[in-house]
Amino acid sequence: MGKRKLRGFVLPTIYVIITVSIFVGVMLLGQSFMFEPSDYDYGVGALTDTSKPVTSEDVKADVNILAPVGSNIPITVHFYNRDDNEELQQNSLIYYANTYMPNTGILYTSDTEFPVAVVYEGKVSEIIDDEFFGQCVVIEHNSNLRTYYYGLKNIEVKVGDELTTGAILGMSNNNTIMNDKNTFLLETYYNNELINPENFIGTKITDYN
16 A cells, blocks of 8 residues: 655644644643732731730739738628628627727738738829728729728828839738727728728729729
């Protein structure tokens, strides 16, 4: 059988097909190395610091109200609440000059003197003399919250001082109300009303804005 000759248009057609195939392959290969928009956005997001900076207000919100004295100093007379049962009310009375008086705060008592600290930062608004307990330091924490520290001596602050949490106000003092023992009384006013300091200690200052 004689050899067949390729027609004149066959070879050019083959060349065109090969060329087109190479071109398409190169294009597809190039696209496989390109980043998708979502990949790029993700990369930028990973480099962006989205964490919220800690502000002074955040730090304040996280601070608890401290106890004014060490844990070794007991509460001997609790806050008087008219809604408490009879036993609790009896433990919330101060006896003085043949008279029982409802306690307006919490009374700490010890045989030896002890330091007294401010429960939360604030400004010294007054230093007054009380006829029963002696000297008292008043701390204004905000427009709604004040604490009163009765029965102090060797007071280390003055009116107008800005105090940090835990700053020492002075020392406890002997008091005839509690048979000449060292005593200290803490009162707490919120919105100009007395509240139980035992429920106040350990809470967040943001509860009293």
